[in-house]
Amino acid sequence: MDFLEKVVAERRADVAAARELGAAEGRTQAPRVEPPGTGPIQLSLRGAIDSRRRQGTLAVIAEVKRVSPALGPLGPTVDPAAQARAYAAAGAAAISVLVEPRHWGGSREDLRAVRDAVAIPVLAKDVIVDPLQIAWARAAGADAILLIAEALDDAQLAALLADARRRGMEVLVEAHEAEAFGRAVASGARIVGANARNLRRPEEIDRGRARLLHSFVRPNQIFVAESGIESAADAAALPARVDAVLVGTALMRMERPGELITAISGVRRLARPPRRTPAGAR
Numbered sequence: 001m002d003f004l005e006k007v008v009a010e011r012r013a014d015v016a017a018a019r020e021l022g023a024a025e026g027r028t029q030a031p032r033v034e035p036p037g038t039g040p041i042q043l044s045l046r047g048a049i050d051s052r053r054r055q056g057t058l059a060v061i062a063e064v065k066r067v068s069p070a071l072g073p074l075g076p077t078v079d080p081a082a083q084a085r086a087y088a089a090a091g092a093a094a095i096s097v098l099v100e101p102r103h104w105g106g107s108r109e110d111l112r113a114v115r116d117a118v119a120i121p122v123l124a125k126d127v128i129v130d131p132l133q134i135a136w137a138r139a140a141g142a143d144a145i146l147l148i149a150e151a152l153d154d155a156q157l158a159a160l161l162a163d164a165r166r167r168g169m170e171v172l173v174e175a176h177e178a179e180a181f182g183r184a185v186a187s188g189a190r191i192v193g194a195n196a197r198n199l200r201r202p203e204e205i206d207r208g209r210a211r212l213l214h215s216f217v218r219p220n221q222i223f224v225a226e227s228g229i230e231s232a233a234d235a236a237a238l239p240a241r242v243d244a245v246l247v248g249t250a251l252m253r254m255e256r257p258g259e260l261i262t263a264i265s266g267v268r269r270l271a272r273p274p275r276r277t278p279a280g281a282r
Contacts, residue, residue, distance in 0.1 A: 002200040003069065003103075007127045008151050010102060015130040043121040045144040045170045046190055048093040049222050049244045056271035058235055059093035060261050061123065061224065063248030064114055066098070066105030069202040073105070074252040080110040081117035087251070090258030091265045094121040096146075096246055099137065108140040115141030123172060127151055131163045144170040149180040149187075150199065157187050174226060176206075181213045185221065192221050193246065196228035207234065214241040232263035240270060 052059035066078045098106030124142035174193035175181035194213045198204040210225040217223045226246040251257040
């Protein structure tokens with residue numbers, strides 16, 4: 001069992017335990033689709049990235065996390081709200097928040113803290129295998145979620161995409177492997193990401209993944225390069241097709257993370273008009 005398979009099994013067990021506890025307490029654990037206009041106000045991750053691209057710059061999705069599976073704890077103390085405010089002040093287009101508890105040290109409490117602290121889109125980052133996790137993320141204030149193509153078959157990916165869309169949420173579908181990235185693109189997701197980190201072996205980083213995979217991205221899709229970016233030079237070396245970068249570990253290890261966000265946000269891209277999105281798509 002590789003690392004990703006292990007986390008998938010753990011998250012399935014977590015969901016099963018939550019449903020069992022709910023049944024024992026006489027409560028339903030079935031995800032509920034909220035009526036329009038209820039719950040936290042949602043902001044568009046896609047819109048935030050497109051706005052930067054129209055200005056001819058890279059968008060930065062800045063990540064809040066406590067632990068790196070490859071490097072261990074990223075600091076003696078982490079204040080998610082303060083970290084997110086620093087990111088937003090430096091010009092981050094959106095904030096990614098780790099929710100997975102065992103290997104990234106995340107929680108829904110961290111997600112809530114970030115949502116309350118900033119007025120830009122918030123992405124809940126978890127190894128999602130069940131609609132209940134989407135319901136948890138939505139209740140904690142997430143505007144968007146991450147799905148990992150390697151963790152899901154096509155039917156599961158389609159079902160989770162549909163569930164998120166019913167909740168009015170956007171979805172970033174990521175992959176590291178070429179075959180899985182092809183499935184991510186074909187899923188109909190409006191935001192796709194190439195992860196330089198191999199989640200089967202998290203210590204492995206291949207900064208060439210975006211360059212290898214960018215030609216598969218469809219014209220109406222946002223393309224995000226994830227992981228392995230430690231400088232503005234790293235960001236500038238990415239293919240021109242890249243619309244945004246997701247940066248986590250490098251920011252969490254810096255005393256002044258805003259400096260890196262500002263530098264990456266200054267990397268020039270060819271300005272593009274906004275992409276057309278079919279009615280109802282997220």
